[in-house]
Amino acid sequence: MRRRFNIQMIIENLNPIVRNFLAFGVISIASTMTFAQNLPTVNTSISANDVLYPGEQYTATHVYTTPDKIDALATSLQATFGSTGGFSLDNYQITPTPSSAKATVLTTPVGSFSLFAFHSPVPFAFGEDRIGYYVKDIDAAVKKALQSGASVVVSKFTDPIGSDAIVRWPGGGVTQLYHTNDPRSEAPLITIPEQRVYVSSDNVTAYILGYLQFTGGQIIKVLSAADGRDIGQPGKTYQRFYLKSSVGVVDVLVTNGQLPFPYGKEHDGFQVPDVLAAVQRAVTSGATALTDAIYANGRTSAIIEFPGGFVAEVHDKGVF
Template identity: 45%
Template sequence: MRSLPFFTLPFIAVLTLSSNALSNPAIPPVAVAPQYDTTHVYVAPDKVDVFVQAFLGTFGGKSTKQVVATVTPTPSSTTSQLLQTPVGTVSLFGFKTPIPYPFGLERNGYLVRDMDSAVKAARDAGASVVVDAFPDPIGRDAVIQWPGGLNMQLYWHTNHPNYDAFQTVPENRTYISPDAVEEFLKDFLSFSGGKIVADDSHASAAEIGQPDKTFRRIEILSDFGRMLLLVSDGHLPYPYGYETTGYEVQDIQQTLSKAQSLGVNVLVPAHQSGSRQTAMVQFPGGYIAEIHAVTK
């Protein structure tokens, strides 16, 4: 599912192709562009407005009009809206009914060019389709799962959206075990047409709350956007592992001060980790996110 409604403008302007996708004829390109990757956030209905105020107040941007809709293949009812900021987009849901399984377990939604082709491509690449394609009020959706247990949603619109590019592309922060990482990399790179742009097998684990350890840190870039693969032993102190997205800002202290004034709880204060200052925060309603600024 994804937040409703979206704006409708000509689709051709947003199509991009990665060189890897073009060079892999076995699986055709399915991605559109990073600004169509939305983080799925579920909060209680009475926390929706305060979350919107805090999230947009922290990062800027705007919300689409809130609607009430059924966005699952079985009966349900939720408020739904899209929060668009210069550093990332949230599909926000405030379910008024129990949430049908497995919704709420998916971390994000990727816009695809064609749903049937994308589902086939996901299967061909090694993903499991855990919710087969179904219609919603503005298009079609499916939920897939990659090795390691990573759930994501694919979505397609009857009337194609056109959004401005991000000022900074957010990270899809993915924790995975050493047992599953190689299979995940093979499958996801095949599906996304992406490439590994950094792979450090001895990165400081201070970034994931383990300052006395090292871990494998992999950066992936595709037409879906950025993914940071965190190969973890699972010995993670709270709140690491609960965040699904990392947001890049220009001034982290200024951002955190603004966030705190809006009721955001700083769970891990800003600290240096590699080439960035990073912090962990929790927004009203429970959503946990990483925020970072790149340092010279």
């Protein structure tokens, strides 16, 4: 027997994420019933607050490079964005199977970075993760991710400072969940980085629903006809969603995938007071400017490749 849904009950009670979609016109009333049937059953005893350490400073951009480039990468990132701290561990096993890597953690006023350079072959799935979320309990975090539609790519494992798991979100994107045995305490960021996620139109709903359900976040801004100049498609438009939660901002770019280099290669976007000055600092410290500064969608942006191949966007205005 097919389940019967009262549409008003769905809108008011089933899931605040669906209401958020409706408020921004992302989905129609008619589509809500379909999404309602496909959403994972939520165990309300596990909330985002139970799982995530709040604070964008605990969300780390993951960068994989080579041993001969990791120090130059760290130096260039600090020269470009400033530095509030950091440390390195060499010949370190960060995987559940035997391996050896150098790990460098950097904190800057505009975001945190975890840099990894393997001396050994890189085990499965490592290198696919582009972001790390600091969680209070790794088991609860994995369970919450599964309830949000994610799949577990690498199950829970321990490392010398805590425990980890790697998950893949519906619609795309791989994230490492990590917990440290000794609680971290980091100063708040001056500006909030934007995790940049490129998705297709057929995957955007699954991705956003899953992400918001896991983080307890919401859609804060939608550009239904964003200027395509800032993704290398002048004269065209595309759809763009900004998601906000206690662990940061995600910039979801819905495109046809026909993107010229370097668009789609960048991991994150970082807010800086002056884009040209930031690009100059980066170039002076060994990076390469991959695009000119472009003004589109209310802000100036550029894309930079840092030593070791890490590609990032910089922009001069946030979404708030």
